[in-house]
Amino acid sequence: MDEFVDLMKKLSQMQSEERSEKIKELEVDCVCPTCPTYNDCAKENGENVFCITGKSKDCITMELGCLCPTCPLAQKYGIGIMYNFYCHRDNEIEQR
Numbered sequence: 001m002d003e004f005v006d007l008m009k010k011l012s013q014m015q016s017e018e019r020s021e022k023i024k025e026l027e028v029d030c031v032c033p034t035c036p037t038y039n040d041c042a043k044e045n046g047e048n049v050f051c052i053t054g055k056s057k058d059c060i061t062m063e064l065g066c067l068c069p070t071c072p073l074a075q076k077y078g079i080g081i082m083y084n085f086y087c088h089r090d091n092e093i094e095q096r
Contacts, residue, residue: 036065050086
């Protein structure tokens with residue numbers, strides 16, 4: 001099992017509050033807020049870590065550039081190589 005699948009499995013087994021805390025920890029390494037596609041709407045709604053949480057609810061509607069392959073989270077969990085634009089296309093699991 002790859003590291004990303006293992007992470008997603010662990011997250012799915014956590015209670016909502018614990019899962020939210022873990023995602024906040026992961027946000028430290030997230031590059032979404034510096035990406036050309038990221039916008040003010042996503043910022044205002046606290047959207048990021050799209051590789052885990054899935055695509056933007058209503059904010060990101062265009063792909064303007066992608067930093068997913070350079071993201072420390074992507075590198076740590078072995079994602080972002082074949083798939084990207086998680087903010088617009090959906091998380092790693094859904095794209096696989």
